[in-house]
Amino acid sequence: MKSLFTTIMKDFEGYSIGKTLAYLGDPGIISFAGGLPSGDVFPVDIIQKAAEKSLKENWSQVLQYSPISGEKDLMQAIIDYLRKDNIHIKPENIMITTSGQHGLDLVGRLFLEPKDIIVTDLPTFGGALAAFEMQDAGYIAKDIEEDGSDVKGMEAGIEELLSLGKKPKFIYVIPDFQNPSGITISLEKRLALLSLSKKFNIPLVEDSPYRELRYMGEHLPSIYSLDKNEGNVIGLYTFSKILCPGIRVGFNIGPPEVIKKFSFIKGANILNTPKLNQDICTAFLKEYDLDAHFKKAVKYYNEKLNFFLETLEKNFPRDMGVKWTKPEGGLFLWITVPEGINTLDLFYMAIEEKVAFVPGEVFYPMRHQKHNTMRINFSYPTKDEIVEGVKRLSSVIKKYQTEKKA
Numbered sequence: 001m002k003s004l005f006t007t008i009m010k011d012f013e014g015y016s017i018g019k020t021l022a023y024l025g026d027p028g029i030i031s032f033a034g035g036l037p038s039g040d041v042f043p044v045d046i047i048q049k050a051a052e053k054s055l056k057e058n059w060s061q062v063l064q065y066s067p068i069s070g071e072k073d074l075m076q077a078i079i080d081y082l083r084k085d086n087i088h089i090k091p092e093n094i095m096i097t098t099s100g101q102h103g104l105d106l107v108g109r110l111f112l113e114p115k116d117i118i119v120t121d122l123p124t125f126g127g128a129l130a131a132f133e134m135q136d137a138g139y140i141a142k143d144i145e146e147d148g149s150d151v152k153g154m155e156a157g158i159e160e161l162l163s164l165g166k167k168p169k170f171i172y173v174i175p176d177f178q179n180p181s182g183i184t185i186s187l188e189k190r191l192a193l194l195s196l197s198k199k200f201n202i203p204l205v206e207d208s209p210y211r212e213l214r215y216m217g218e219h220l221p222s223i224y225s226l227d228k229n230e231g232n233v234i235g236l237y238t239f240s241k242i243l244c245p246g247i248r249v250g251f252n253i254g255p256p257e258v259i260k261k262f263s264f265i266k267g268a269n270i271l272n273t274p275k276l277n278q279d280i281c282t283a284f285l286k287e288y289d290l291d292a293h294f295k296k297a298v299k300y301y302n303e304k305l306n307f308f309l310e311t312l313e314k315n316f317p318r319d320m321g322v323k324w325t326k327p328e329g330g331l332f333l334w335i336t337v338p339e340g341i342n343t344l345d346l347f348y349m350a351i352e353e354k355v356a357f358v359p360g361e362v363f364y365p366m367r368h369q370k371h372n373t374m375r376i377n378f379s380y381p382t383k384d385e386i387v388e389g390v391k392r393l394s395s396v397i398k399k400y401q402t403e404k405k406a
């Protein structure tokens, strides 16, 4: 049957993080691999109350098909919620999605024809790469710097592509506590990215799942708000990290012409996002004490992050040549090991020592691979697991260096 598959699907091996996660069935493994928010901060009370209320009072609608673009109540709640973040939009600027990954898929399907080019950071979110690779995308991809995107490098890459008679389709960035690196794009670079988008007239796709999870430093304006509704930015949001991922609800915002097309695409694939789940999100935004909720989440994750960083300091003496980012928020940090170490090989050794991480190569497009990095999730493991897991990680790196003379 394979001969009948589309060209892309014949070779498409799936999102490679899935393959690494498949090794984690053994409960003895301490995993720093997933992207999981901690269940300890899920607001189970409001979720349960909202679900019961919605089913009891509105079951005939809840169990029906619902509008493709989303529930009006949820859209209004989102409009009010975003206003606090200096984003001023109307219902025609919003499309409810069935999570952030769906939002990315819609972007890929709307803009990309085979071999079209996207401008992005290296590394970047593997799920975005998977969504875009389904459309056979190519990349102008530049190493992310401590303060965010290499905007000058991106500009030079775009100029070069234009000189070949081709124009990239969009710029894709995760400005706040990027997955996977944990890096935040500075205000100067946010403005420079927006200028790039305007200069070349290509949309900027701003993916913001972690925006509320800032533990230190100054809150920076979103690129969407900096654009002041001029229509250059498409914003991608999800409830996965601020409420819970099981609910599978998110939203894309942008100019009406883009949102309308998103709804046509959604009509052809997912159709509608379950009303029950949308009602839960509406209750979360409208009835819950969001300030207290985020305060609790921020305190919880910040403690985990600091503890993880301290544990790394204790277990990785400088002469090991291991470096890591110090994120101001989000769920991930990024470790770079000496160049001779291939973290995919290291991953298999680590599994034997019962500790796991995500090999960095998952976060690089095919032609831009780097092999000496790894993503660490610090939010999910317990403190005891962090202590033991980091010890195991340190000893497995030493073992690799001795055995493979890396």
Ligand SMILES: Cc1ncc(COP(=O)(O)O)c(C=O)c1O
Pocket (backbone or CB within 6 Å): 035, 099, 100, 101, 102, 125, 127, 174, 179, 207, 209, 238, 239, 240, 245, 249, 250
């Ligand atoms: C940057 C980024 N975008 C999108 C998503 C997908 O979010 P969701 O779980 O809502 O599909 C994630 C999830 O980890 C992410 O990190």
